[in-house]
Amino acid sequence: MTAFTPLSLPEVILAIPVRHGDARGYFSETYVQPLYAANGIAAHFVQDNESLSALPGTVRGLHLQAPPFAQAKLVRVLAGAIFDVAVDVRKGSPTYGSWAGARLTAEGGEQLFVPHGFAHGFCTLAPGTRVAYKVDAVYDRASERGILWSDPDIAIDWTLGDGEKILSDKDKVLPCLKDFDSPFVYGAAC
Known part of the structure; x- marks a missing residue:
């Protein structure tokens, strides 16, 4: 059975599916709606979606x-490892500007759920890292937004020194x- 653990921002959830292994390798149900x-x-x-980052220290x-194309994401690593981060950008939220993060590895099969109203990013920890993630809205270039990965007010510890x-x-x-100017408001639906 998959283990689900809310992180310090409780809407951000770490999911770890069980792997059933033997001498051949393993089998895992990576998503059961x-x-x-x-x-x-x-x-x-x-x-x-899938991305490949050739070198460690790659930050995405x-x-x-922005709504109506806001995306919730379910992120996992197919090869290598990342430090995955979600930042609360919902205006009026008691945790606005706070972040939660988790190490995701191909070996461990961990997944991170990033809900609407949170900015998402990751830093690769190994060469040849492949990341796959599901989203609940299609990509829309006009709706793209972002926040600087190294914002001192957020102060993310990317774990890379x-x-x-x-x-x-x-x-x-x-x-x-x-x-x-965040398009998200705490308590409002997307």
């Missing part, structure tokens, strides 16, 4: 999409949270 819904992950996923994020980070040009110039 009724089970996930019963444990706080009721999103209706409509698109699967912090990303989100002072090593060099690899970012896209777009992610290098995202605004800090104090300059971000």
Whole structure:
């Protein structure tokens, strides 16, 4: 049975599916809609995405999409490892600007659920890291938003020390949270 654990931001949930293994390898049910819904992950996923990051220290994020294309995400690692992060960007939330994170590995099969109203990002911890994630809305370029990964007011501990980070040009110039006009309001539906 999959284990579900809310993190320090209780809407952000760590799911760890059971793996049944033998000498051949393992089998795991990585997503079972009724089970996930019963444990706080009721999103209706409509698109699967995959990324490959060649080098450790690659940061992708912090990303989100504005309503009506807001995306909840269920993230897992197919190869390598990441430190995965969600930041609460819901105006009026008692945890606005706070973050929760978890290490996700291919070996462990951990998954992180990032709900609407949270920016998402990750940093790769191993070479050749492949990340897959389900989203509950299709990609919409006009709805793209983001927050600077290194915003000092959020102060995410990316667990990589002072090593060099690899970012896209777009992610290098995202605004800090104090300059971000969030399209999300605490308690409002998307």
